Amino acid sequence: MSENPVNTEPESMTIIAFSGDLDKLWPTMILSSTAAANGMDVTVFYTFWGLFPLVKDDVRITGYDSMTKMLAGMNAPGMKKAKLSKMDMGGMGHWMMRKVAAKNNLLPPEDLFELSKDMGVNMWPCQMTMDLLGIEPHQMVDGLGEPVGAATALKKMANSNISLFI
Amino acid sequence: MEATEAAKTTVDAKGQSCPMPVLMSAKAAKELAPGETMLIEATDNGARSDIPAWVDQTGNELIESSEEGGVMRFLVRKK
Numbered sequence: 001m002s003e004n005p006v007n008t009e010p011e012s013m014t015i016i017a018f019s020g021d022l023d024k025l026w027p028t029m030i031l032s033s034t035a036a037a038n039g040m041d042v043t044v045f046y047t048f049w050g051l052f053p054l055v056k057d058d059v060r061i062t063g064y065d066s067m068t069k070m071l072a073g074m075n076a077p078g079m080k081k082a083k084l085s086k087m088d089m090g091g092m093g094h095w096m097m098r099k100v101a102a103k104n105n106l107l108p109p110e111d112l113f114e115l116s117k118d119m120g121v122n123m124w125p126c127q128m129t130m131d132l133l134g135i136e137p138h139q140m141v142d143g144l145g146e147p148v149g150a151a152t153a154l155k156k157m158a159n160s161n162i163s164l165f166i
Numbered sequence: 167m168e169a170t171e172a173a174k175t176t177v178d179a180k181g182q183s184c185p186m187p188v189l190m191s192a193k194a195a196k197e198l199a200p201g202e203t204m205l206i207e208a209t210d211n212g213a214r215s216d217i218p219a220w221v222d223q224t225g226n227e228l229i230e231s232s233e234e235g236g237v238m239r240f241l242v243r244k245k
Contacts, residue, residue: 030184030185033185033189034185034188034189034220036192037185037188037189037191037192037193037220038188038192038220038223038224039223039224104183105181105182105183105186106183106184107183107186112185115189119189119192
C-alpha cells in the first residue's frame with residue numbers, strides 16, 4: 001500500500017479575481033492573506049477586470065489603441081482607484097467605503113495585498129487579458145508571478161481544496 | 167492565569183479588525199520555537215471564533231481563552 005502523497009502537501013486555495021471592484025477586492029485580499037496565515041498554499045489568478053487593480057497607481061492609462069485606452073479610462077487602473085460594484089456615485093461610494101473601513105481599522109485592500117505577497121501568496125496575472133487590454137508588465141506592481149493562461153490556472157484549481165471566483 | 171506569565175511573546179491586536187488578529191498571530195508564531203507559547207489579545211468580535219479556527223487549522227494548541235472588559239485573550243502553544 002502506497003501512501004497518498006496529496007495528504008502530505010499543505011492545503012491549497014485558488015481565487016480567480018475576475019472583478020476589479022473595491023468591494024470584491026476586499027474579500028479576495030482578506031481570504032488570501034488569512035489562508036496564507038493558516039499555512040495554506042494560496043494563488044490568486046487576476047483576469048479581465050481583475051487585472052486593472054494590479055496596474056501601478058501612478059499609471060493613468062493603459063492600452064494600445066483608442067478602445068483599449070478608453071476601457072482603461074473607464075476602469076481607472078490601480079488598486080487605490082477601484083470603484084464600488086454598485087452605487088459608486090462618481091467616486092462618492094468608494095470614498096465613503098474607504099472612510100468607513102479606516103474608521104473600523106479595516107486595512108485597505110492594497111495593504112492586505114502587500115501582506116499577502118509577504119506571506120507568499122502567488123499573484124498570477126492573466127497573460128491573455130494583458131495582451132487583450134494592452135497592459136504592459138512594466139505598468140504593473142512589483143512582486144507578481146509570471147503571467148499565465150487558463151490551463152495553468154485550471155491545473156492549480158484542480159489541485160486546490162478551495163477554488164473561488166470573485 | 168498563571169500560564170500567561172510564561173508566554174514567550176504577546177500579540178497586541180486590540181483595536182485591529184479582521185483579518186489582522188490572525189495575520190499578526192501567524193507572524194508571531196513564526197518567531198516561536200515549537201512548545202513556546204504566546205498570548206494573543208484582541209477586541210474584534212470576529213476574533214472570538216477566528217483565533218480558535220486559526221489555531222485549529224495550523225495545528226497549534228489553544229491552552230486557554232478568556233474575555234474581560236471587551237478584551238479577548240488567547241494563550242496558544244506552537245506545535
